[in-house]
Every structure is written in C-alpha cells, then in structure tokens.
Amino acid sequence: MLPDPIKKFVQVFSSLPSIGPRQATRLAFYLLGLGRGQITEVAKTVADLTQLKTCPECFNVYGGGNPLCAVCSHPGRRRDLLMIVEKETDLMSLEKTKKFYGRYLILGTLDKSGLLEQAQKLKLRTLARRGPFAEIIVAVNPTIYGDLSCEAIFQEIKNAAGHTPKITRLGRGLPTGGEIEFADEETLGSALDNRG
C-alpha cells in the first residue's frame, strides 16, 4: 500500500533511537509536504555527518582539517589533567561549565554489567603514551552501573598509566534547585559528606 521509498524511510528511521514507526511515517509525509528542495537539504545534512572525524587522542568527533580536535590541539589546556567521560554529549555538558582546563578521553557507553569492552580497554591503554597525569577524573554517571564500571576503569588506568595518578570522581550532593524533602537517602548522605 505504502510506496517503497516511504516504506524504506519508515523502516530506517524507526530503527533509530526513540523514533517509532508512527513518528517515522508522520516524518516521511511531513518531509514530502516540504517539497523536493527541502528533502534534498535534509538528506545533505545527514550525509554531511560523514565529514566528521574521530580525534585519535580523545576519540571525540570533530570537523576541519586538523590532525587533532580543538581541545587536544589547544596549547593552553593542561596535559596532566584528564577527564574520562562516556559520551560526546557528556563532554559538551562539562565544557559548558568552563571549569575544566584539562583534556578528555571518550570511553563510549558503558555496559550495565560493569565490565569494560575490549575497545574501551584499548582506549584506556592509550593513556600510557599521554601521561604522566597529576589527576584523572572519572566522570561517569553517579549510578550503580557507573559505580560498577568505575572499579574496572580504575584498575585499567593503574595498569596503563605506569604510575598511580590521583583518581577522582565528580562530587555528589543535592542538585541546584533541588529540594531536601524530595532527595533520596543516598543523595542526602553524599550532601552531608560533602558539606562545605
């Protein structure tokens, strides 16, 4: 019933995260309503993502002709201060604070088992040639899964770094704008421990 190009569109787009077949169908007809010019524009926007490269040092995506990304090629950023994050979007959020002047390592989404994938272990081993580090901040989510993975990451860092750098995690406590009444026990406990 549905023409092949729409069927294919629905199939491809509903395989993307948080897009279902209904939304994909609506999207297809919405695009069709925009006309050829704008459909071609949207297609080009997708295709242009292939212009991006992965930084061989921190594994973040970046554009342009440099051999390293903007953070890794920035002379003013400390070489001995490293933050390990899961995702590019975590890096973006942390950069917005403008409070970190070190470099990054993007590890990729952590498995809920707490075990590191082979690719993640290999990424952590590249730290051997990036150190020595004064401090490594393991900026993974403060969840039980994050806590589990942290143990494995700590171990891998110790093996890779050659020396034993100071390893820290992000501070825990009440989120700004949060209310004590609604905070869970764990969070309140952390807020008490980290009071100041």
Add this chain to the structure above:
Amino acid sequence: MLPDPIKKFVQVFSSLPSIGPRQATRLAFYLLGLGRGQITEVAKTVADLTQLKTCPECFNVYGGGNPLCAVCSHPGRRRDLLMIVEKETDLMSLEKTKKFYGRYLILGTLDKSGLLEQAQKLKLRTLARRGPFAEIIVAVNPTIYGDLSCEAIFQEIKNAAGHTPKITRLGRGLPTGGEIEFADEETLGSALDNRG
C-alpha cells in the same frame, strides 16, 4: 563547541515535528556511531523520497511511472463513490478496512478556523471533472474542528459537483473495545442515535 555538521543536523532535525534539540543531538551522535556506510544509507533514504509524485487526481503520493496512483488507475474501483480525507495516513487507515471500493481526494490538513485554504478549494473544484458522484463521504475527524470544516466542504462540493450528490460522514458511536462507563456524553448520544 559542536562541529558545524552536527550543529546543522540538530538545527534541521529539531525543526521537524515532535523532534526536539536534545533528541536531534542524540540522533546525530547515534548516526556517527554507526559509521559512514550507514550514515550514507540514511541520507539516501531521505533523498529517495523525492522520487515520489503526487497523483493529479486524488493528490496522494505514489511511486513508479504511472500517470495516476494505484487507486485512481485501478479499473475495479467505483468512479461515482468518493471519500474526502485530510491526510495520506487517514487514507491508509481507511484502506486497511478493505470496505471502501471508491476513490479518494486528499484535502490536506484542515485549519482549526473551519475555513478552507485556497489550495483546498481548488482541489474540491477538480471534482467538477471527476463526477457525477452517487455519494461523497467526507471522512474528516469527528471533532469540533472537523465539524466546522465540514460545513465549508459541503458548500464547496455543492458548488463544484454541478449536481447535488449524497454527502455523508463517518458513523459515530462507541469505539470497539471501549467501555460505556468511560464514554463521553456526545459519543454515547451518537451510539444511541446509530444503534442497530
């Protein structure tokens, strides 16, 4: 901070219906994780929508080399029975019932004012050369907006058709699987009127 191709992607995709900037950003990084081959595949899927044409008779989209869509070029479908729908997806839902053997006219999304757009009036005027009709079913949503638009559509049909065909709307009543306890007064009233 964000590389230009990602910025552009987020801008374009968050302008699409029911996709916000956060989902668009997640989508961009998800696609980047899939690699060049699959990004190109997704881009092609979008671009291929431009292969579709609009049927000059019913205004539905269709693929292939025929001058008319599959419904309009089907010799077995009654010429004197017409269903007017708002959207292609409404047509699809109605076709799935396998209970309608006439033809269609896709009017486009109706304005909440109850007034028809100029393009919609022009579409209805094409009925002058498609008739005569034994019956025209105005299959718009059973909402107050639908009811409002119906008046304008009825008027336009009478002007365009030359003769005055039988004009009907979809029946109202309890949806299958619905419960009387939770039905609103309007629906229950319709269910009583249309009992049988």
